[in-house]
Amino acid sequence: MSEKYGILAQYDSPAATIKAAEQVSEAGYSKWDVHTPFPIHGMDHAMGMKNSPVGWFTFLGGLTGYTGGMVMIWFMNSYHYDIVVGGKPLFSGFYSFPVAYELTILLGAFGSILGMLFLNRLPRHHHPLLKNKRFAQVTHDKFFVVIECDDPNYNEAKTRELLESAGASQVEIVEE
Amino acid sequence: MGSAIENIYAETPKELVREPLVANQRSPGWLSDQISAIIEGKTPRWWWIAFTISFLTAGMCFSMIGYLVVTGIGVWGLNHPVMWGWAIVNFVWWIGIGHAGTLISAILFLLRQKWRTSINRAAEAMTIFAVMCAGIFPAIHVGRIWFVWYPLPIPNANDIWPQFRSPLLWDVFAVSTYFTVSVLFWYMGLIPDLATIRDRLRLQAEKIKKPFGKFTNKIKQVLYGFFALGWTGSNRHWSNYEKAYLLLAGLSTPLVLSVHSIVSFDFAVSQLPGWHTTIFPPYFVAGAVFSGFGMVMTLIIPLRVLCKMEDIITVRHIELMCKVTLATGSIVGYAYAMEFFIAWYGGSPYELYAFKNRAFGPYWWAYWIMVSCNVLTPQLFWFKKIRTNMMAVFILSIFVNIGMWFERFVIVVISLHRDFLPSNWGYYSPTIVDILTYVGTMGFFMTLFLLFIRFLPLVAISEVKGVTPQADPHDPLGGAEKGDAH
Numbered sequence: 001m002s003e004k005y006g007i008l009a010q011y012d013s014p015a016a017t018i019k020a021a022e023q024v025s026e027a028g029y030s031k032w033d034v035h036t037p038f039p040i041h042g043m044d045h046a047m048g049m050k051n052s053p054v055g056w057f058t059f060l061g062g063l064t065g066y067t068g069g070m071v072m073i074w075f076m077n078s079y080h081y082d083i084v085v086g087g088k089p090l091f092s093g094f095y096s097f098p099v100a101y102e103l104t105i106l107l108g109a110f111g112s113i114l115g116m117l118f119l120n121r122l123p124r125h126h127h128p129l130l131k132n133k134r135f136a137q138v139t140h141d142k143f144f145v146v147i148e149c150d151d152p153n154y155n156e157a158k159t160r161e162l163l164e165s166a167g168a169s170q171v172e173i174v175e176e
Numbered sequence: 177m178g179s180a181i182e183n184i185y186a187e188t189p190k191e192l193v194r195e196p197l198v199a200n201q202r203s204p205g206w207l208s209d210q211i212s213a214i215i216e217g218k219t220p221r222w223w224w225i226a227f228t229i230s231f232l233t234a235g236m237c238f239s240m241i242g243y244l245v246v247t248g249i250g251v252w253g254l255n256h257p258v259m260w261g262w263a264i265v266n267f268v269w270w271i272g273i274g275h276a277g278t279l280i281s282a283i284l285f286l287l288r289q290k291w292r293t294s295i296n297r298a299a300e301a302m303t304i305f306a307v308m309c310a311g312i313f314p315a316i317h318v319g320r321i322w323f324v325w326y327p328l329p330i331p332n333a334n335d336i337w338p339q340f341r342s343p344l345l346w347d348v349f350a351v352s353t354y355f356t357v358s359v360l361f362w363y364m365g366l367i368p369d370l371a372t373i374r375d376r377l378r379l380q381a382e383k384i385k386k387p388f389g390k391f392t393n394k395i396k397q398v399l400y401g402f403f404a405l406g407w408t409g410s411n412r413h414w415s416n417y418e419k420a421y422l423l424l425a426g427l428s429t430p431l432v433l434s435v436h437s438i439v440s441f442d443f444a445v446s447q448l449p450g451w452h453t454t455i456f457p458p459y460f461v462a463g464a465v466f467s468g469f470g471m472v473m474t475l476i477i478p479l480r481v482l483c484k485m486e487d488i489i490t491v492r493h494i495e496l497m498c499k500v501t502l503a504t505g506s507i508v509g510y511a512y513a514m515e516f517f518i519a520w521y522g523g524s525p526y527e528l529y530a531f532k533n534r535a536f537g538p539y540w541w542a543y544w545i546m547v548s549c550n551v552l553t554p555q556l557f558w559f560k561k562i563r564t565n566m567m568a569v570f571i572l573s574i575f576v577n578i579g580m581w582f583e584r585f586v587i588v589v590i591s592l593h594r595d596f597l598p599s600n601w602g603y604y605s606p607t608i609v610d611i612l613t614y615v616g617t618m619g620f621f622m623t624l625f626l627l628f629i630r631f632l633p634l635v636a637i638s639e640v641k642g643v644t645p646q647a648d649p650h651d652p653l654g655g656a657e658k659g660d661a662h
Contacts, residue, residue: 013655014647021411037204037372038642039414040649047411052419058427072329076337085341098346098438102353105431109357109424113364116420120413123405130406136379138409139372139638141205 003176005128006032006148007156008135009163010170014040017143020166021046024145027162031151035129035144054115061111062104069100132174146174197291197643199487201653204641207488208372211635214483215373216380222482223626230622237616240609241316249319251609258592258604263317265584266614269467270310270621271351271439272460272580274358275432276468277303279500281361282428285421291496293639294489297369298479299472300362301632305624306471307355309617314347316613343441350438357431361424363403364417368638371407374400436464443587449530450591453518459511463583466504466550469497470576475625477570479634488635491564498557498569501576505554508583512551526596538603539590542582549579 011017014036021034025048034043070093077083078090088095117123129135129146138144145168147159156173163171198207244251254261277299284292315324327348331337338345377397384390407413437457444456473494480489519531534543553575562568594601628634645653 014649015655015657018649034411035409036411036414037208037409038368038638038647039411039418040647042649043411044415049412049415052416054416054419055423058420058423062427073340076329076331077340081331081336083336083339085339088341095341098343098434098441099340099349101434102346102349102431102438105427105434106353106356108427109360112420112423112427113360116364116416117405119416120410122407122413125401125406127406127408129408133379135408136375139368139375139407140208141203141641 004149005174005176006146006150006154007159007163008129008132008172008174009145009166009168010134010137011143011145011167012169014143016167017145018042018046020145020163020168023162023166024147027153029147029151029153029159031148031154033146035135035138035146037139037141037143040143052119054112054119057111057115057118058108059111061115062108064111065103065105065107066100068107069103070096073099128174128176132172134170134172135174195490195492196645197294197490197492198640199490202487202644204644204646207635207641207644208376208637210484210488211633211637211640212373212376214629214634215631216376219630220482223630226622227626230619230626233616233619234623235616235619236612237312237620240613240616241312243609244316244613245321249317251607253604253606253610255602255604257595257600257602258589260317260588260592261604262585262606262610262614263313265581265588266617267310267313267317268439268460268584268588269581270306270313270617271354272436272464272467272584273471273577274303274306274310274354274468275436275461275464276472277301277306278354278358278361278428278432279465279468280472281365282425282432285425286429289496290643291493293636293643294485294493295472295476295497295635296639297362297365297632297636298476298628298634299468300358300365301625301628302468302471302475303358304355304362305621305628306468307351307358308624309621311351311355312617312620343438343445346438347442350435354431354435357424357428361428364421364424365636365639366403366632367405367407367417368409369633369636370400370404371409372637373633374404433461436460443591448591448595449524449526450534450587452527453515455511455514455518459508459515462504462507462511463550463580466501466508466554467576467580469501469504470573470580473497473501473569473573474577477566477573479629483629483634485635488640491566494566494569495560495563498563501573502554502557505550505557505576509551509554512547530591530594533594534586534590537590537594539586539593542585542590546579546582546586549575550583553579 009020011020017034017036018040021043024032025046034047036043073096074091082090084090134142135144145163145166147154147163153159160171202210252261252263277296280292280299281296281303284296315321318324318326326332327338327345329338340346374397377393377400381390381393381397384393437460440456440460443451444453446452476489476497477494480486516531519527553572556562556568556572562572589604593604641647645651648654648656650656
């Protein structure tokens, strides 16, 4: 029960957090994260993160929606039970466009939000940080840098020193 | 640090200093406290009064619908030749109102209009509830409500599928997509704020002594926590979150433009003079945004006072909304003029008659109410004195709502009541059931909106925090030291 999850350092301003993130990143840590009440401009760069791949999920969703919509209408109105209405063609990309367009957006939106949740591994209601009392301030106005014990570079004394020298106002160990 | 701030502001010429989005240099912590206070505090008296009235009105709406379903569509004023009466007018009106919410949440986001953060949550809630009210009308307009599933892509008893050449079917897909995507977008925006409420409840739990208080706190923690999905504000999460938010904004923008375009196809694809015009899609979209901003202002102006949000939703926010109303209202005025010009220039006698009949026929009063509310009212927003007078803006915003309802009445009823042959003419008036159903949907809308105010953060907490100078790592208030701008 009392296994250690990682080390939690609190910072009081976005600028201090960015500087700390830069130092942690330079020190070569890999299993670490910054937790903030709102996204901080420039933090992705400071942490050395790559562009988010959510767009691929949106694209796949949208593509499925468009082709699915077109195939559905073709199947229903011109293949499975074809009825001529007003002398118009049984299938045309024009009359089926509005519905296929809406389905593109619908599945694209589902792709974006489900892709985001999948990439973030959410929902996850049992995270060790959520049990920490100090960490509850993360959605209020405090900023945290967390380095996990599983990180190959992790050394309790050295890591603590790094976070403190980066200007942390509080540093504590988080239990699993 | 104080002197650094003063230096920076002293160096900037006065006319270049922007009015801050959050007044009085409120801190991020103050923002969470202030916005969550509405959810955490005691239910105010005004809320109970408003809720009781709204709930009873909503009850009236559903009893009228019950009466309609049991008796038949004859309880409405519909008859040949006006087969689309108030129900369709109300449908288009409610859908149009929703458009401002999506414009604020998606289009203003893409245009990097940071002031949207103070109002987007409430406006998106308005969108969702307005689309719910709108959805009621075509469903009950079917008459035999047990056949309402016919436009869904399900084969009927004879194995026949719905007919996708009809714009009515496009509308079903457009409106249901619009509703679903609006809910997704709204919920995604809520995730970090639900986490804020969850964490606050956890910190408050220790101070609660009474066992019942402890119990309700626990229930709330579980519920808010469940829907917060375990959000920890991780930057690795924020990165994907912000990208998904941008993509949803990018998807909602063509969506909102398409929804009212497709609603206008219900009319424009037909052959009826007054409906059969190519100007309809852009004209409907502009009108929708115009009416939606009218409704946003009607809701927000009292709300910012009642919920003590004056520092978050400032006079500048209201002023900016007035400017959007002025712009879209002018587009609508231009469209009215252009319709008349084309009716004359197009040379079709039926089209010309339809427009003469609009302005001077038996329904002349509806046309002139529409023109005075939609063309003249927004022009008053040229004056800063009026834009910054909250009472005046509130009253004018109600005129916008009235005017846009009459616009749909003009389009639906006046066009239908006299078409090509005089033997086919008639006069339409609503029955009391029509009127009470419409008034009732406002009660339904307000019921949902009041519940939203009481139980969910009415302002996007994390987004407003993000636009304060305290959140900017390059601003002295965000902890930056001099020469620190990297």
